[in-house]
Amino acid sequence: MKILIINPNSDPTMTKAIGRTAAAFAGGAYETECRPTPGAPKFIETYEDAAKAAPGMLALVRENESGSDGFVVACHCDPNLDLLKEATNKPVVGIGEASMKIASMLGHRFSVLSSARHSIPNKEALIRSYHLEGLLASVRAVEKGDFIKAGRTAIDQDGAEVIVLGCAGMTGLDKKLQAALDAPVLDGVICGLILAHGLARYGVGPSKVRRYQPR
Amino acid sequence: MKILIINPNSDPTMTKAIGRTAAAFAGGAYETECRPTPGAPKFIETYEDAAKAAPGMLALVRENESGSDGFVVACHCDPNLDLLKEATNKPVVGIGEASMKIASMLGHRFSVLSSARHSIPNKEALIRSYHLEGLLASVRAVEKGDFIKAGRTAIDQDGAEVIVLGCAGMTGLDKKLQAALDAPVLDGVICGLILAHGLARYGVGPSKVRRYQPR
């Protein structure tokens, strides 16, 4: 069994970091591979970035469909996720969707740590599209790289009980932050892997009844 | 003053029909032009169709920004609307957004007539993204081209008080249907024009504070 992890940007460093996290979590029980998106920008931040990543992401799914059992989209804003769910019968899991839905199972409310204030409204729009707005404590931008302070504020002031790392580039920070905050901290890459692998093993993928039915 | 109407597909017949509706409504008070999207599919139905239309739509906005005072996106699923709002300081209005928000000002609930059952969930997701789900009576697929029957059912069974034409390809049907149903029927092209022209005249466009701020 193999899960292909699509890094929607073209940054090789981030691709490697995501791949390391995934391989460590899978632990040899199944194969994982992380691939950057050809033709995509170095970082996905704007609507234009997401649009530019679409053709390459679609190509990755199509070219690797037969050799993969499931896909993870490894950018926390879940760019082009509907597009990929439409394109394949194999399970496709966004790390934003996976981490925030799992967070909702572990505590009363969750906060998302975000790399920039600029991206807060886009994250909020994503959260609403998943019907999770009532379970959100806050989206908090990390100021000056101080994750512990941002997480502590989310817990103490915003009422968060679970922390979600809001960018694939934060992969690997979960356990240290969890120890510092004494609260669950979720890395979307691992959450995505849990669900993509589980669904692949279960043999279910996107429903083709209407919304994700291709022409 | 000139409003450029972007038809997100590449169908020349639909482009002409939209252009006719727009010119008739503007009545010479301002200039309108409808352009098809280069490189786009003939019809926008799936997520892939929308993704394929993105580069051409973006190019149309960029190439015509200096010569236009505002833009209308003339497909009722408002494809790539956030992308275009991010790309320009000029007003950008989707005909889905415009027609449904105007509908909410004219009666208790509105129904959208849709060309196919396949597209109902996508329309519902769009409606939720505009926070309009509580004002929606139904999305009704028109069976066998019988618009009057679909509209009548929406009014009598679903509780609609206003009817929205759910596809730019339905342009021109509004007045005949309105007469038959004795209820307001809205053509998105005209609704989009009212708002795009009004905003252009007012001198306001997409806020660049955060969500639509380009890099």
Added chain:
Amino acid sequence: MKILIINPNSDPTMTKAIGRTAAAFAGGAYETECRPTPGAPKFIETYEDAAKAAPGMLALVRENESGSDGFVVACHCDPNLDLLKEATNKPVVGIGEASMKIASMLGHRFSVLSSARHSIPNKEALIRSYHLEGLLASVRAVEKGDFIKAGRTAIDQDGAEVIVLGCAGMTGLDKKLQAALDAPVLDGVICGLILAHGLARYGVGPSKVRRYQPR
């Protein structure tokens, strides 16, 4: 074509100011006239004020129906708006409804600047009646006449991306405030005019199917 603007209060100064804003925006393309409401209080603030304005507002609509193509209710709390929509087949647009629905098309969330803390809950109740509560960043009372500070706080602390002037008496402040805040600022009088004129031109008014059906 003529749009009659009903100032729900009886203050001649405010009536004139609203009329000036409207005439300047219409720019001769259509006729506008602003009339105070006979028998109404000098300012609409309480539920009793709104009730006292009702007979005069209704009379203005009835007496001017044949000579007007549409109506704007120029008080940002949209007093007696349902009553007037019921009373006529011509379009009736409240400046609260118009400005806040247009605001929702220009950015992620909007804030309303209000003249007094007293009126915040009433404004919130109005916003909920329009199903706009999820798009509201805040209702902020302007302290000591400092609009720039109130708007800046709304943008920086509350997450607003668009500012709505929450009182017809603030007409004319939009452009200066917009320049200071670098974000769209909306004058309800102009927003109401855009929609009332557009709907009048389009030939649609309040649905008479059920909610606004008179006896």
Added chain:
Amino acid sequence: MKILIINPNSDPTMTKAIGRTAAAFAGGAYETECRPTPGAPKFIETYEDAAKAAPGMLALVRENESGSDGFVVACHCDPNLDLLKEATNKPVVGIGEASMKIASMLGHRFSVLSSARHSIPNKEALIRSYHLEGLLASVRAVEKGDFIKAGRTAIDQDGAEVIVLGCAGMTGLDKKLQAALDAPVLDGVICGLILAHGLARYGVGPSKVRRYQPR
């Protein structure tokens, strides 16, 4: 202790029927009186009817404030309720608000039986203003006076577990209908009395902090 019941219309027959229900329920434990509204229409159905009832209702409250311990507004559309809450420090209870909030304590969802289809949207708007829309099974118009059939359909098809009589004119039908349906049936007049008397005895009335603060 005395509760004044304001019948917002001017119909003497309905006034008497409401008075009888109230007196029977109070059973001598406290005084009740039902008064028609001077200057009001014979029946409250439209927004104009409600506006016309406002001055008389306000006068009834003001003239009887010192001699009454609480007020009930005995029309199920709760006309001018905010106006009266603003006007007095004594408790003011609408029979719509009282009956539907009590209904929400007795079962999963409630249905309102309404006298006419015309009034369904107005009732739905009222229900939303109380944040009760998620607890509503349906508003059902009673066809041809068949209350049992309407109630049965609400229970079997719409999922109602409690039935609310949606018009003060239906007073007295509760117990017979309850026996026929084997489900709680609520008469708003009694629900209003329970709360108005209870609040009067408790010594609490409308908060004057902001929303119901008179000038």
Added chain:
Amino acid sequence: MKILIINPNSDPTMTKAIGRTAAAFAGGAYETECRPTPGAPKFIETYEDAAKAAPGMLALVRENESGSDGFVVACHCDPNLDLLKEATNKPVVGIGEASMKIASMLGHRFSVLSSARHSIPNKEALIRSYHLEGLLASVRAVEKGDFIKAGRTAIDQDGAEVIVLGCAGMTGLDKKLQAALDAPVLDGVICGLILAHGLARYGVGPSKVRRYQPR
């Protein structure tokens, strides 16, 4: 007529205090009795506390059903309320449900004063289960026993217009706090009594249609 008040914990001091409040409010018009729950913990704070109280609460209802006309559950987290509504045909009212629904009738938004920050999420979950989250200003923990400060902050900062005492153990504080805050302050025990007595007198109890139907 007799209302049995079930104190879900086993603390005799709190039981007496609740009993005193109830007897004073009933004033001899009907009988009230407050009983502690056999086998329950001294204080209900956690989910385990609530589970441990369930058998004793159920026994109290069953053993006293014939001798009581209605029940009040006198813990503001309404533990096992659904269980008791299922167990009897007599009205069962939780003091949390009663006080917060009554609060929603007296002002724009209410705040709940809570004894500990620990219990805020549980209270929020309860409030959502009653569909009251849109009417909530805040749940505020009382720091160092300063109820006036907590209430004042709720009113001034959170927008509350009505204050709800969030623990049966706060019974008796209402009138002093109301005088200090100049806003309605609600003791759940009295609110529960108003509704339980009113419903018992009216002859309605939990609907047995589906949700509260025992096997």
Added chain:
Amino acid sequence: MKILIINPNSDPTMTKAIGRTAAAFAGGAYETECRPTPGAPKFIETYEDAAKAAPGMLALVRENESGSDGFVVACHCDPNLDLLKEATNKPVVGIGEASMKIASMLGHRFSVLSSARHSIPNKEALIRSYHLEGLLASVRAVEKGDFIKAGRTAIDQDGAEVIVLGCAGMTGLDKKLQAALDAPVLDGVICGLILAHGLARYGVGPSKVRRYQPR
């Protein structure tokens, strides 16, 4: 690694069936065991059934905490789930929560097949507690054992795109029904296992910040 599956009822046949499904899915990659709840009823249907199962379920968790890496609660109404999340630091997953949150990742809306009409409101209340009501197409009772008909109706009439088996006793029906309906069909036992095993492997459990903090 071992996941203990708690069957909240005491039925040995259902316990075995659940155990078989779990073992087959785990496929030897980790250990699974299904245990009935001592002292619980044969079937969990009412609030009283759930209350009676609580002590045995709590005992199962406490006695098996050191020997288990995670827990699944294998009744689709997720009885006492908050209680168990409070009781342990190990992951606890309800099959209702798991299956419905996973369903929301596979299609636009999901329907739950329920064994009896009686349980529809309870399921709806559960769904709302998870903030999933906007993603629900319907809860459909299976009439006369015809699962295919119920699923087909959910898809065609209610707009479902994913089907959730709404009772642990339906375990094993998923693949046959999925083939018949050509839409994803989810067995909660497997969904619960995917998440409990994944979370156990990840090393995260219920947050102890506030809501699930034991005394």
